Amino acid sequence: MVATEGPTIRERAALMLGRAAGTAARRFGRGGGTALPGLVAGALAPSLLERLAQQSGQGVVTVTGTNGKTTTTHLIASILRAHGVDPLTNPSGSNLERGLVVAYVEAAEPGGRIADAASRVGVFEVDEAVLARLFPRLRPRVAVFLNLFRDQLDRYGEVDSVGEGWGGMLASADPGCTLVLNADDPSIAQLAAETRAQILTFGIDDREVRLAQADHASDARFCRCGGRFAYEAIFMGHVGIWACTSCGERRPNPRVSARRIELSAEGSRVEVSIDGALVTLEIPMAGLYSVYNALAAAAAAHALGVPVTTIARAIADAGPAFGRQERFEVDGRSVRVLLAKNPAGMNELLRALVAGSRDSQPVHLLAMLNDGIQDGQDVSWIYDADIEVLAGRDVTVTCSGDRADDFALRWHLAGIDPAAVIPDTEAALDAALGRTPRGARLDVVATYTAMIDVREALARRAGVGSYWEVAR
């Protein structure tokens, strides 16, 4: 058990050494990753995680799910800042234990305490596979569950094992904890049955934005009773207005609900009811998946007592999270970076690219596929993505990345032959920019490590901050 006073000598030493490791890693440039200080400090004092939770005087918010963690965490932190609360948060994408410890290393004063700890809220994205281990140690006040899609099966094994690991954690959740659940994802909504915690649901109540036909990449087709789900409307993947054909369980009515949604390739305008209070959200990020992220963030902030007007203002003013629809001006072109790491995410961003635009509107793309550990070594998933949604449009695509040839084949089979196949990032970027007219937009769709590479190249060309300056 951790003492309730200040950090121990051991913890202070661990924080100091972690900070030194971070300074050293940055001196050697990128490659060490933002995780090194956390690895060092966490190894020296495993109790740092509990201490971090304790130093977040106003409690901890966790954000988990396959897609949208980084953006949702970023939005919650932005809302809290607008509300006058300084959040403690982990560097984007660094969502294992060591990533959380980094937040502590970065925020701690030499004595190991965090300034104004009593008034701070911890807002942490947590990898879905490690949540069960971290949940009892962080004891979150609000836990956000976004969705559960197939993702990197080479790392997680099978989709089912992720959700199954959450049972014990939820059964022992504090009754005072609020679980913010996506009502439209049955694998998330059904978690409510496993806990005594408070439940706050969010979802979409606008049938106009439903898909004409189901995505291929649907994962939770079967109810926990074994029955099959039927959908009144599907919004993405297996996410929609569902009911079990066997036991009759159905999607709960969301308390945070999107009533009217206008989508465009730039962003969305959404009428939202938050426990009956109506508000219009201007979401400066494209795609229905961004609407879900904004609803989740609004629900979490509502659970923390932030007024609805503050939530709306903060979301409208929020910039993109790192590598998630970030924009760069390069050579008179607007370049937008979109992270795609699994079929459901890829489908959503392909749809977002053409949302509200005419079929004849040209689309300029740089499509980058890497196969590192963080990307998923198995590139099969590109066949579960519905690249075909762009077939028949005026699409110019340059394929790049370590698996450029695999990606080019996928586009070819979807009926869109790439204009060029160039594994090297800089050369591919030159080619893609060359094929994009001045004044037009180039969209870069990239897996994680490819996104890091191309973002670095774009930041240099656009003269803005590098990875280290932004993500630290």
Place this chain on the structure above:
Amino acid sequence: MTSKPARSIRVVTLYDDVMNVYADRGNEIALRVRAAEHGVNVEVTSVSLGDPLPAEADLVLIGGGQDREQRRIADELAARGPALRAWAEDDTAMLAVCGGFQLFGRWYRDASGTELPGAGVFDVTTLAPGPGAARCIGDILAAAQIEGVREVVGFENHGGRTYLGPGARPFARVEYGRGNNGEDGTEGAVFRNAIGTYLHGSLLPKNPALLDWLIAAALRHRYGAGTPEAHIDMLPAPYAERAHAASMAVARRRSPKFEPVVK
């Protein structure tokens, strides 16, 4: 372009709404595109739980699933075993990947210890090893043991260890990766024109020689060997060839060279 006779193949996809965990749908996408290049029309009948099998098929496809999904279909698939075996005896082309391969064998004992009956197309049996045993995950390169096809390349991700019975031949010999069980160097199984394998990636898109082999076998089944309808030309497949070569390089670089286990 010489004029070709109008021709088509009848394709049955089995449980493609349940068994599709490793993007095996890519096999059907590649089949449609490649068949069109050969001037072959593809008529697909999707057969899932409760649906009847059509009277005939020239090509059968089944993909992989998790244990939960395999349990859902196993009994019904086993009941279809006699029909599927008769099709295989009659030279219908088949491709069964991963979980589908396991259930096309005699039986599969899953991680919970439950023994699932198989369709028995292949004389193979599969055991899920105890907890603690590592899954076989990674890039794989293997030398195909069927005519006109050399290396096949893909990605494997399976817990189950499959062993060939006396009536089974391996589909391929592992060069890099693990294959059926990581011990004997065999990968998959072949019976007449039916292939079972652990390779996804997806398999058919980036193994154009194997894809053509299956299309040719399906055409022979439909029209008879030696007929003009059954003939396919050698056509280039530049995107597929490049992806094939790139994937081979990845397997050689990243996966262990296969060494047989001496017991």
